[in-house]
Amino acid sequence: MASTQASKRPEPAGRGAISFWRHRGARNIAIQAVFLVAVVAVIAYFYNNMIRGLNELGLTFGYRFLGLEAGFAISEGIAYQPSDSYARALLVGIVNTVKVTLAGIVAASLIGLVVGVASLSSNWLVRSLARVYVEVFRNVPLLLQLLFWYSAVILKLPPVRQSVEVFRSFFLNQRGLYLPRLIAGQGFSSWLWFAGLALVAGVAVYFGVRRRLKRLDRPGFPSLWALGTTLLIAALGWFLVPHPPLDVDPPVLQRFNFTGGMHLSPEFAAILLGLSVYTGAFIAEVVRGGIQAVDRGQSEAALALGLRPWAVMYLVVLPQALRVIVPPVTSQYLNLAKNSSLAVAIGYPELFNVGTTIMNQTGQTLPVFTLIMACYLSLSLITSAFMNWYNRKMRLDER
Amino acid sequence: MQTSPQGALPPSTRPRLAPASLGRWLKENLFNTWYNSLLTLVSLWFVWVAISSTARWAFATARWEVIPANLTPLLIGTYPRGQVWRIWTALLTVAFLAGATAGTAGGRGKRVAAWVAPLALASLLFPLRWPTRVMLGAAVALVAGGYWLFRGKRRLWPWLAGAWFFSFPWILFLMWGIEGSGAMPRVETSAWGGLALTLILAMVGIAASLPIGILLALGRRSSLPVISWCSTALIELVRGTPLVTILFMAHLMVPIFLPELRIDKVVRAMIGLTIFTSAYMAENVRGGLQGVPKGQYEAAMALGMSGPLTMLLVILPQALRAVIPSIVGQFISLFKDTSLVAIIGLLDLLGIARSVIANPRWLGLQAEVFLFAGLIYWLFSFTLSQSSRRIERALGLTKPS
Incomplete structure (x- = not known):
């Protein structure tokens, strides 16, 4: 060559x-x-x-099967009936994949940030616990963890009538997690006006403060000002509107099952738990490495200026560490999205799971595979486009 | 939260600390500020709850008898019991190589003993049969022997890397056997299973993906656009796809694409794993190739070497050396990823664990079986990741911290 x-x-x-x-x-x-x-x-x-x-x-190669009637049921997701087409079934799978991926990204980032910072704590016990967490969960296969959470933890929870209760509104049982849901109340439409006003005011404040700071050449947080304004107006509207804009819809135990509220299926709960705990361990390592990569002089200088330790962390070290942290964390997010396909082992109907069902029914192996791969590839491409944009934005502008 | 001070001064100039007393250590490390004291108390409560409830479950509720009853299938699947010596031979080969690697990497004797001693102890404590104990003892002896023979012989590491590479076909040969021979009859892959299958899949995946990965990396860096585009497309396509999809594809598509060859399930899984790992391996190798300074090419050219010769004799050896740690990392993640073959119905460690649970006799013992399988995965993966750090340091790729 x-x-x-x-x-x-x-x-x-x-x-x-x-x-x-x-x-x-x-x-x-x-x-x-x-x-x-x-x-x-x-x-x-x-x-x-x-x-x-x-x-x-007796089959012909092609994508024409997508318009045919699917004929199989999907346990959860957007509106879908077995009489809908295969294309609709695939769409349900895609939405479910995106749902679990987004939820997993939020949860894994939180876990990773907390554990990563904790593994650099000056407290020996906290530090050790964080290390144990990382070393345990990152060295065991994700599939095994998923099966464990699903079959050894969630399905072993008590039956519906003996649910684990938290604050009389969260119910945990072998059919999943039931939690209260917020629904639009009587005053919702009038409150929306306030919400819109709040958003506009927030944007205006953001640009106003930013311009003023630029003119004075002073550092500051225009986004905090904007957020504060928005929240203030929105909260004001909440109390001014005669009827409560949002109602709480709690799950209520009926004869055999709960009605109302929000329901997370055991499959969703298991895959979310597994993905976020596993990816969280990897993100924690990235966060730890990123913080350690910030020059010690930075935190020493900040301490010398009299900043409190937490302020040193949040105002000086973390913003600089973010530059190092974001690229590897993005690839962890991608891994999480790809790993969500393991949900096929516990029966959560995501893209791959629905895809294999369609493959079994139609015999169109290659077309379905290309569709699945195209979905995951576009996911990767979008993410890497974002990563490139972020890297360009965060590039150090040296004077 | 405060970051802990570390390595601010070289050890020699660091002031000698007063001999620490327990009270002092507690004050400095657990109760130095009010919020740290609070965190300590909360963590202590958490640790107490976690340990006490786990212990209550493990000693009172759990039915551990499922593990010894199924230990043999979990470890070797349905491999013919009379041929188990072949697996032992493979294990002893690996034990010797592991010891030798620890020796060349400059591991301390104490550390090696710390890894081996629990194994030896466990083999004595757990109710194993005597032949098993003898073989485990031999494995421990070979680790120690390899360690003593190769201790401090750093210059032998290229030979050792080669020996690792060639141990894979040797182990495959042992497992497979010879068609029609009396002493070592052919054992079909359908009989392979358990931990042995998991390890073999990981080894085959790495050994086969190394040459393919090198070719793909060279292809991606090629100046010929067609070759470079094709390599890049293949690499990115595979890296953007989940492993389950690729395994399923190998499982379903290989028989469709090659209907004449009857390729069995295990080999198809190997093909899938190899395709998947090759793409990642290519990126690792590419990183190593980029790390070779330009002067090396120029020097080789000045000596009148041709392009392929330069690559083979000058560039690749340097690039591959830098890539060894990431190959070990790849091996670790592949080792964990092989568990996905359970989804396509192979009986690897996880597959056997699932089939044990499906047995009505062991109904409802998911936690026990999965925890045991998880412990085995964890032991291998953790040991490997710890030793890969040492290998990295021994190769002089990172500065000792």
């Missing part, structure tokens, strides 16, 4: 005089042509075999 360096050699003089295979330009083209032909030949061979196999089964 020719390397990058080979092209830097000077072109031999008098190219007409040398034989064909000594001429690098021609040789390169020949190599690539042979390579391309070989790749195409292998793919064509595979494709041919596949088409022949499909024909023997």
Whole structure:
């Protein structure tokens, strides 16, 4: 295989005089042509075999099956009936994957941040607990952890009538977690006006404060001012509106099951727990490394200025550490998204799970695989686009 | 929360601390500020609750008899019992190499003993049969022997790396056997299982993906656009796809693509794992290639070496040396990832664990079985990650901290 360096050699003089295979330009083209032909030949061979196999089964290759009736039930997700099409079933899977991924990212980031900071604590016990957490959960396969949470913890919870209660509104049992839900009340539409006003005011305050700070050349937090304004107006509206804008809809135990409130299925709870605990351990290591990468002089200088230890952490060390932390954490998020496909082992209907069901029913293995891969790939591409944008934004502007 | 001071001064200039008393240590490390005292109390309460409830479960409720009853399948699956010596031989090979690696990497004897002693102790304490105990003892002896033979012989590490690489085909040969031979009959892969299968899948994945990964990395860096595009596309396609998808694909698509060859389940899983690992391996190798300074190419060119020769004799050896720690890291994550083959119905450690639970005789013992399997995974993975740090230091790739 020719390397990058080979092209830097000077072109031999008098190219007409040398034989064909000594001429690098021609040789390169020949190599690539042979390579391309070989790749195409292998793919064509595979494709041919596949088409022949499909024909023997009486199937034709293509994506036309997507419009057919799916005919299988999906246990949770957006509105869907077995009479809907395969495309709709796939969409349910995609939404479920996105749902568990987003929830997992939030939970894993929180765990990772807390444990990562804790593993640098001056408190020996806290530090050791954080180390034990990281070393235990990152060295055991995720699939095993998922199966453990699902079959050995969540399904072993008490039955519905003996649910574990917290504050008489959270109920944990083997059918999952029931929690109160906020629903729009009578005054919701009038409160929306206040909310809109609050948003506009917040944006205005943000740009106003930022301009003022820029003119005075002073540091400050325009986003905090904006957030404060927004929350203040929204809260004011809450009390001014005659009817409460939001009502609490608690889960209520009926004869056989709970009604009302929000319900997380045991499958969702297990996959969320497993993903966030596992990825949290990796993120904790990244956070720890990022904080350690900040020069000690920074925190010493901040301490010398009289900042309190927590202020040193949150105002000086963490903002600088973020620059180091974000790229590896993004790839952890990607891993989390990809790992959500392990939910197939416990029956949570995400993209891959729905995809395998469709494959079994239609026999269209390759088309379904390409669809699944396209979904995950676009997820990766979006994430890496974000990462590049962030890296550009956070690049140190050196004077 | 305060960050702990570490390594501010070189050890020689660090002031000698007064001999610490227990009270002083407690005050400095647990109760130095009011919030740290609070954190300590909360953590203590948490530790107490966690340990007491776990202990109550482990000693009163748990039915551990499921583990000894299924220990053999969990470790070796349905491998013919008369042929178990072949697995032992493989294990002894690995034990010797592990000891030798610890020796060349400059591990302290005490540390090696600390890893081996619990194993020896466990083999005496747990109700194992005597032949098993003898073999475990031999493994411990080989670790120690390898360690003493190779102690401090740092220059032998390239040979050792090669020996690790070639131990994989040797172990495969041992497991597989020879068709029609009396002493070592062929054992079909359908009989492979348990921890042995898990380890073999991880080894095959690494050994097969190393050459493919090198080729892909070279291809990605090639100046020929067609080759470079194809390599990049393949690498990114695989890295963007979950392993389960690739395993399923290998499981379902290989028979469709190659209907003439009857490739069995285990080999298909190996193909899937190899494709997956190759893409990551390629990125590791590419990192190593980028780390080789330009002067190396120029020097080789000045000596009149051709492009392929430069790559083979000058660049790759240096790049691969820098990549050894990430190969070990790859091995660890592959070792954990092999558990996914349980989803496509292979009986690796996790697969056997699931089938034990499915047995009505052991109904409802998920926690016991999964915890045991988790402990085995953890032991391997943790030991490997600790030793990979030492190897990294011994190769002079990171400064000792």
